[in-house]
Amino acid sequence: xxxxxxxxxxxSRTTMRTHGLNDMAxxxxxxxxxxxxxxAIRARAEENFPEILEKAATWKPKRAESxxxxxxxxxxxxxxxxxxxxxxxxxxxxxxxxxxxxxxxxTRSAVExxxxxxxxxxxxxxxxVPPRMGILTVELIAVHAVMAxxxxxxxxxxxAAIEGMSEPEVNWGGAxxxxxxxxxxxxxxxxxxxxxxxxxxxxxAGKGYHxxxxxGYAVNLIxxxxxxxKPPDMDKSTFGSPGDVVAWVFGENEEASPWESYAVExxxxxxxxxxxxxxxxxxxDMPDHTSSTPEQYLKWWSYVLNPMMHVPLGCANKPxxxxxxxxxxxxxxxxxxxxxxxxxxxxxxxxxxxxxYSTGEDMCGIGPVPEELRPATPDTLIPVTLSPKDIEILxxxxxxxxxxxxxPGQGKVAASKRVDPWR
Amino acid sequence: xxxxxxxxxTDPQWELINPEGLVxxxxxxxxxxxxxLENKTVVMRWNGKANGDHYLNRVGELLLEKVPGVxxxxxxxxxxxxxxxxxxxxxxxxxxxxxxxxxxxxxxxSNAD
Numbered sequence: 001x002x003x004x005x006x007x008x009x010x011x012s013r014t015t016m017r018t019h020g021l022n023d024m025a026x027x028x029x030x031x032x033x034x035x036x037x038x039x040a041i042r043a044r045a046e047e048n049f050p051e052i053l054e055k056a057a058t059w060k061p062k063r064a065e066s067x068x069x070x071x072x073x074x075x076x077x078x079x080x081x082x083x084x085x086x087x088x089x090x091x092x093x094x095x096x097x098x099x100x101x102x103x104x105x106x107t108r109s110a111v112e113x114x115x116x117x118x119x120x121x122x123x124x125x126x127x128x129v130p131p132r133m134g135i136l137t138v139e140l141i142a143v144h145a146v147m148a149x150x151x152x153x154x155x156x157x158x159x160a161a162i163e164g165m166s167e168p169e170v171n172w173g174g175a176x177x178x179x180x181x182x183x184x185x186x187x188x189x190x191x192x193x194x195x196x197x198x199x200x201x202x203x204x205a206g207k208g209y210h211x212x213x214x215x216g217y218a219v220n221l222i223x224x225x226x227x228x229x230k231p232p233d234m235d236k237s238t239f240g241s242p243g244d245v246v247a248w249v250f251g252e253n254e255e256a257s258p259w260e261s262y263a264v265e266x267x268x269x270x271x272x273x274x275x276x277x278x279x280x281x282x283x284x285d286m287p288d289h290t291s292s293t294p295e296q297y298l299k300w301w302s303y304v305l306n307p308m309m310h311v312p313l314g315c316a317n318k319p320x321x322x323x324x325x326x327x328x329x330x331x332x333x334x335x336x337x338x339x340x341x342x343x344x345x346x347x348x349x350x351x352x353x354x355x356x357y358s359t360g361e362d363m364c365g366i367g368p369v370p371e372e373l374r375p376a377t378p379d380t381l382i383p384v385t386l387s388p389k390d391i392e393i394l395x396x397x398x399x400x401x402x403x404x405x406x407x408p409g410q411g412k413v414a415a416s417k418r419v420d421p422w423r
Numbered sequence: 424x425x426x427x428x429x430x431x432x433t434d435p436q437w438e439l440i441n442p443e444g445l446v447x448x449x450x451x452x453x454x455x456x457x458x459x460l461e462n463k464t465v466v467m468r469w470n471g472k473a474n475g476d477h478y479l480n481r482v483g484e485l486l487l488e489k490v491p492g493v494x495x496x497x498x499x500x501x502x503x504x505x506x507x508x509x510x511x512x513x514x515x516x517x518x519x520x521x522x523x524x525x526x527x528x529x530x531x532x533s534n535a536d
Contacts, residue, residue, distance in 0.1 A: 001529070001530070001531055001532070002531075002532045002533075002534055003478070003531065003532065003533045003534065004534045005534075005536070007536075008534060008536075012534060017448070018446070018448065019448075019449075019451065020448050020449045020450045020451035021451050021453060023453065024453065025453075025456075029478075031536070032536055033472060033473060033474045033475055033478065033533075033536060034472065034473035034474055034536050035473070036474065038474070038477045041474045041477045041478050041481070042477060042478070042480075042481040044478065045477075045478045045479075045481035045482050045485070046481060046485065048482075049481075049482060049485045052482060052531065053460070053485075053486070053489070053490070055456075056456070056460060056465070056529050056531060057456055057457060057458060057459050057460050057529075058456055058458060059456050060456070061453050071445065073445060075440075076440045076441055076442075076444065077440070077441040078438060078439065078440060078441070079437075079438075079439040079440070079441055080436065080437070080438055080439075081436070081437045081439060082430050082431075082432070082434050082435070082436050082437070083425075083428060083430065083431075083434050083435075083437070084434050084435070087425055087428055087434070088437055088439070090425035090426075090428070091424070091425045091428075092442070093425075094425050094426065095443075096443075097441075097442050097443060105437055105439055106439055106440045106442060107437060107438055107439055107440075108438050108439075108440060109438075111440055128447045132446055133446050133447050133448065134443065134444045134445070134446055134447075135444050135445050135446065135447050136444060137444070139440075140442065140444045143440050143442045144442060147442060168511040168512050168513060169510065169511045169513070171510045171511055174508065174510060179536060221442075225442050225443055226442070226443065226444045316507055316510065317510070359473070363473065366471070366472065366473070367471040367472075367506065367507055368471055368499070368503060368506050370503075370504075371503050371504065410508075410510060411510055411511075412510050412511070
């Protein structure tokens, strides 16, 4: 049986249903659990105990089990509708089929045209998208690509990204329902970047670059419409972010990087076009305009990045993505530093003592102190991740002195997939 | 049909595709309850969030006080790594296997913040 708080009751019950249960033993207690006294928590347990005892011993499901789908997966259901372009947008928004931004109407002919971007069959199922457990076919991905304004040649990038997001270890289900401001990040490497005109230089992750923006919009439409990651009951993000509407999409600035690219570092060839996906928090800007040595630069980082700003250690999320601007990367390389030296130094310099938390010696913020750091004292230094290997370094963006980092949202991995198999 | 929509025969006719897709449920039968917790083993699983351990600790104390012969095991004291939100089905299976190895008749879990 599960004890859930009032705020998570609806999400728990929907999760129950999408995992095939029509009923489950829940005891609902008042939200929140955190930031209240131990005595108050114990009193709440006492208040709930009779129900806990009864449900643990004698609960029975109220409804008979029945579930399943009642129609074919492909082709997807058609809708005949007369109205203006705005009426179509109203229809989609009111049915929960768009996030609030306008969509291009996914007509049969537009979807057929989009499907010319891949040799894969439209009825191929790529993923059952949590938390709604919507069945995602190639056809349905093309529908969302049309809605987001993508061109057919973008479709293989989206398919590769979806292949990555569907990996269980990526944990999209967690990202889709967390209280954090977590959304997908797509890093693109290789020839496809220039082939499609994916931005990797000035303002790459922002506005004005059609493939970046439309691919990011398509991916998040899929998470919202097919996956059902919708506030306030399923997407529990406390605040939300524009990253929930359009995913972060950018190429690596391979020509400005003094080091090998992220994809090559992870075993791909220079000639491979690769999409890497990771659930991330929005970027934090690191605007060091003054450092001229790696040592000065690291000092700046030590005040910008620390484990208290994020929850990854307690939740075991990883890896961090450090996105260096070319000027910062150049300064490090000029001093003879490679990625690995910077990674290790960054890991060393960004730790805080356990005493910085208000949670005693057993907890470091959101979770217990990991076994690897025990026995812990108030002076134990808590790193951003358990290993410097969980810090990824890459170069993107244009001129200027603004590097970034993405803290990891749910999932213990980033997934990298080749684009060519999806053409 | 959108709210307030007035159909005008001069408006275009759209043949659209529903973007939502079907859902897939694999039916699962809930495990039967034991009827009583007397002489049974109860494993408590904490998700690592603040105060969940204090809540479950008090539930464990009350079980020992009120239920004859019950055995209470705090999973996180045996396996600290389970005191977190599962990040994948594989990790969830690993937690379930650890619980099964402890001979659990009942699992009480805490969820949410």
